[in-house]
Amino acid sequence: MRKLAAAALMGVLVAVLPATAALAADPKPDIAVTSAADKANYAEGETFTITVTVKNKSSVDAKRVHYTGGDSEGVDGVAYGELSTGFDLAAGATKTVQITGKTNNLAWQSGYGFVAFSLAADNGEANDADNITSVRLLVAGAFDDLGGYVFQGESYGAEWTPQTPGVPGVKVVATSADGKTKHAEAITDAKGLFRFAHLPAGDVLLTFTAPAGWKILAGENGEDDHTLAQVRADDSDEPSIYVPAKKVAVSSPSASPSAPSGSPSASAPSVSPSASASSSAGPGLPVTGDNTMLFVGAAAVALAVGTVLVLVARRRRVRLQA
Structure with a gap:
């Protein structure tokens, strides 16, 4: 029984492997397409020409490359030329074809018309991502x-x-x-x-x-x-x-950061209105960023008082000696 099962398995492999090899040896064409209009702007009713560049990126020939449908708006009388009848394209080859038509009043109202379509080959398509193209036809004036x-x-x-x-x-x-x-x-x-x-x-x-x-x-x-x-x-x-x-919440302005210790804004004393000198009292000491002038004034007063005391003491000594 084991020999029969092994023989049956070998028979299945012999039948399947050639078919798999045949599929692997039968790649599909890979049609890539780009397109461009012949002008940047058109008038209503003007004829346009679109140049279509078709490339077969595959290693096999593409049979009867043709357009398979699409969409358009703001245009009349679109003629696809060779893309309607189809053409063969060798592996790695590139071909340019042209399509024509006219813009209409809808394109003028909208500011543009467009033509979009896709291509395919009779023997298949390996990649549907790059066989689609679209062209916008600008119509200014409205x-x-x-x-x-x-x-x-x-x-x-x-x-x-x-x-x-x-x-x-x-x-x-x-x-x-x-x-x-x-x-x-x-x-x-x-x-x-x-x-x-x-x-x-x-x-x-x-x-x-x-x-x-x-x-x-x-x-x-x-x-x-x-x-x-x-x-x-x-x-x-x-x-x-x-x-x-x-x-949304409105972020409130952040408070200004406190001044670092030793900075002028941190060390300068605030002056209240009651502490300001009146105009009749004569000029006062200027307010500065430290107490230097205050110390100088106090020293001057002490020196004057000391001088007076010395003079008084000398006068009293003179009187006692007399």
Whole structure:
């Protein structure tokens, strides 16, 4: 029986090992893609060209590389060219192709349009992390208002309602998304409302500076003092940004440290108003940081008294001798 079991095991190994070796010897293509637009800014209705660079990082040829879908907004008539029909790409080879289209009014209203898609090969894909690409097409020219509320809340997930108390006195600064260009600044009113007029369409960065006793709870985890917002050129003037802030303890200013022993502030005696000399009494001794002048004055008085006593004693001696 043992011999039969061993023989059966060997048979299984003989059947499985070739299949495993075949799988190990059959790697998949690894398609990496990057893309770039031909201009930094476009006008509404302008034609754009996107250059797509495709590289096969694998050691095997990629069969019929093609785009497998994606998303777009603010663009019309996107033509994928060779990415629609597909092409073979040898191991380690790189190929550039182009796609075209036109921006539309939605891109003008939003400040940008975009095209995003992914690529694949008929014989598989080894890494799905780098076969996706996206290009943003900036369309300048539109402006609109932007407003929101800074309201009282205990966490970043707090929800605003018309009855929620606002936080007044919060400074809000609107800049470009990268923070390099300042557009405007505003201060929240008694209801926590702030408004900006005539901001450029597109992404803006809002940075909040709360008055003492308040902490801004912006960002995904409520740990930031800023948030991204989008300006769209439409007919809506309703506030669209809602940022909670919670009350925090206000640290009192620390008492000034006591002066070390021997310093002028520690040794200088305080002078009460009653101790000051009147103007009719003549000039008094100056107040200094030690008692030197006081000692000098006392010595002068003692010397004068001693001199008087000596003179009196001599006069009495003269009278006695006479």
